[in-house]
Amino acid sequence: xxxxxxxxxxxxxxxxxxxxxxxxxxxxxxxxxxxxxxxxxxxxxxxxxxxxxxxxxxxxxxxxxxxxxxxxxxxxxxxxxxxxxxxxxxxxxxxxxxxxxxxxxxxxxxxxx
Amino acid sequence: xxxxxxxxxxxxxxxxxxxxxxxxxxxxxxxxxxxxxxxxxxxxxxxxxxxxxxxxxxxxxxxxxxxxxxxxxxxxxxxxxxxxxxxxxxxxxxxxxxxxxxxxxxxxxxxxx
Numbered sequence: 001x002x003x004x005x006x007x008x009x010x011x012x013x014x015x016x017x018x019x020x021x022x023x024x025x026x027x028x029x030x031x032x033x034x035x036x037x038x039x040x041x042x043x044x045x046x047x048x049x050x051x052x053x054x055x056x057x058x059x060x061x062x063x064x065x066x067x068x069x070x071x072x073x074x075x076x077x078x079x080x081x082x083x084x085x086x087x088x089x090x091x092x093x094x095x096x097x098x099x100x101x102x103x104x105x106x107x108x109x110x111x112x113x
Numbered sequence: 114x115x116x117x118x119x120x121x122x123x124x125x126x127x128x129x130x131x132x133x134x135x136x137x138x139x140x141x142x143x144x145x146x147x148x149x150x151x152x153x154x155x156x157x158x159x160x161x162x163x164x165x166x167x168x169x170x171x172x173x174x175x176x177x178x179x180x181x182x183x184x185x186x187x188x189x190x191x192x193x194x195x196x197x198x199x200x201x202x203x204x205x206x207x208x209x210x211x212x213x214x215x216x217x218x219x220x221x222x223x224x225x226x
Binding site (some may be wrong): 044045048103104105 | 117122133145147149154155156157158159162202206211212214215216217218219
């Protein structure tokens with residue numbers, strides 16, 4: 001399978017705990033994006049990387065959220081001190097530079113109890 | 114502020130008929146528009162796109178129309194098939210924003226046999 005993969009697919013955690021999600025983009029895609037989707041809404045942009053550089057962060061990305069893409073390959077999204085409002089589907093997407101279409105992974109569903 | 118809006122949360126059509134999904138936007142800097150389809154428990158799948166220099170793009174049963182003066186686009190599916198039943202998201206991007214996508218809320222399409 002050569003699509004975008006995300007792990008884990010589901011995560012249940014207690015309020016206050018830290019969680020980390022991983023995204024493996026399509027090989028050789030140098031742009032990688034993170035989005036968050038809540039029930040009844042479309043995906044909302046969080047941040048994106050071009051290779052290893054984080055080029056843009058949304059104001060939705062509070063200081064409890066941090067994303068990395070070491071070596072420009074896979075990426076991780078960490079949420080510290082989770083809150084119930086963080087419960088959502090976290091989607092990762094990738095594309096080659098100058099390509100408008102983005103290719104999405106299956107997402108990680110986070111439930112904060 | 115919601116820069117991309119899909120005012121119809123749901124649409125139901127008969128198999129073989131035309132499905133028309135609508136989308137409005139407010140940001141005049143958007144210059145590329147995309148439609149994604151999403152099945153439950155999966156990430157969004159790219160369907161069709163259109164650049165702001167065109168007013169129509171066709172791919173098989175799917176046609177997207179863009180009316181820049183009205184800031185409106187629509188997706189036509191002809192003929193509709195039961196397998197088309199899914200949530201459809203309209204998305205837009207500005208070249209200057211690094212290709213982040215701004216999504217609408219989605220329209221649930223149900224095609225009845």
